[in-house]
Amino acid sequence: MRIGVVTFPGSLDDGDAARAARIAGAEPVRLWHDDPDLHGVEAVILPGGFSYGDALRCGAIARFAPVMETVADAVQGGLPVLGICNGFQILCEAHLLPGALTRNQHLHFRNRDQFLRIGSTSTVWTNQFTEGQEILIPVKNGEGCFVADEYTLDQLEAEGRVVARYTRGNPNGSQRDIAAITNEAGNVVGIMPHPEHAVEALTGPSLDGLGFFTSVLRALAGSSAGGQLAGGNHR
Amino acid sequence: MSRVVVDVMLKPEILDPQGQAVANALPRLGVTDVSSVRIGRRIEIEFAGEPDLDTAREIADKLLANPVIEDFSIRLDDAVSEDA
Numbered sequence: 001m002r003i004g005v006v007t008f009p010g011s012l013d014d015g016d017a018a019r020a021a022r023i024a025g026a027e028p029v030r031l032w033h034d035d036p037d038l039h040g041v042e043a044v045i046l047p048g049g050f051s052y053g054d055a056l057r058c059g060a061i062a063r064f065a066p067v068m069e070t071v072a073d074a075v076q077g078g079l080p081v082l083g084i085c086n087g088f089q090i091l092c093e094a095h096l097l098p099g100a101l102t103r104n105q106h107l108h109f110r111n112r113d114q115f116l117r118i119g120s121t122s123t124v125w126t127n128q129f130t131e132g133q134e135i136l137i138p139v140k141n142g143e144g145c146f147v148a149d150e151y152t153l154d155q156l157e158a159e160g161r162v163v164a165r166y167t168r169g170n171p172n173g174s175q176r177d178i179a180a181i182t183n184e185a186g187n188v189v190g191i192m193p194h195p196e197h198a199v200e201a202l203t204g205p206s207l208d209g210l211g212f213f214t215s216v217l218r219a220l221a222g223s224s225a226g227g228q229l230a231g232g233n234h235r
Numbered sequence: 236m237s238r239v240v241v242d243v244m245l246k247p248e249i250l251d252p253q254g255q256a257v258a259n260a261l262p263r264l265g266v267t268d269v270s271s272v273r274i275g276r277r278i279e280i281e282f283a284g285e286p287d288l289d290t291a292r293e294i295a296d297k298l299l300a301n302p303v304i305e306d307f308s309i310r311l312d313d314a315v316s317e318d319a
Binding site for chain 2: 092099102173
């Protein structure tokens with residue numbers, strides 16, 4: 001299984017994301033922001049960092065990168081996409097996910113190990129977790145406060161699209177403690193904390209992050225057996 | 236040369252922690268009668284020829300402002316245009 005990891009100018013966690021994909025059993029493929037070709041990958045990770053120096057707003061410029069036009073098209077066909085931190089911001093800016101990530105309410109950059117509670121296991125990125133499972137992965141952001149209008153928040157909750165919530169403390173003021181959400185089809189997930197930093201005992205607070213990467217492999221294996229791309233049937 | 240000014244502001248219902256931090260600092264300046272401060276962004280777009288408000292609006296709508304959290308307004312900067 002080939003999983004693409006996009007590098008934008010200013011990406012920081014592309015190396016760790018590729019490493020996590022490899023540890024999970026995938027073949028990581030490095031993709032470049034300026035190249036619209038996805039090189040035959042079956043899933044894409046948009047990594048953390050500060051693409052284009054966070055100029056204007058986090059993710060605002062990256063949204064218009066050539067690779068993102070291809071990704072946006074492929075999402076409609078069911079391509080699994082995971083946006084982590086800056087990747088989550090890019091997905092919101094590209095309107096592939098609702099809402100926006102804004103400045104942390106307390107204005108401080110927050111960097112710590114963070115407990116989350118998994119809310120949805122029906123996405124292609126979370127099928128290896130159990131609903132209500134508590135996981136511990138690092139969070140590190142200055143603009144991770146998830147906001148959306150009340151209607152959108154109600155809709156996300158009613159449709160089971162809140163993928164994870166902060167528990168034992170909200171690190172950035174995100175509305176309704178939202179740490180991760182998915183699109184209607186369940187193939188696109190944005191998450192503020194960093195599962196790719198929790199895949200090895202030596203460097204992570206747990207191995208809990210691995211589940212995101214093994215989930216997509218499981219989903220892809222299932223969908224190729226069924227002869228179709230992962231997507232709408234994974235909700 | 237002609238200049239179009241775009242003002243981008245957070246929507247009223249979106250919390251502005253930077254504005255709050257500034258408001259909270261005002262008493263240290265001896266100012267006590269300010270009830271709210273909100274911080275936005277001013278962007279100046281210079282066209283080589285005639286100002287194109289439609290293009291400026293498109294730039295603002297697609298890139299300069301995020302419609303999920305921000306509103307924008309557009310105006311011609313007359314002073315610069317008259318100088319040109």
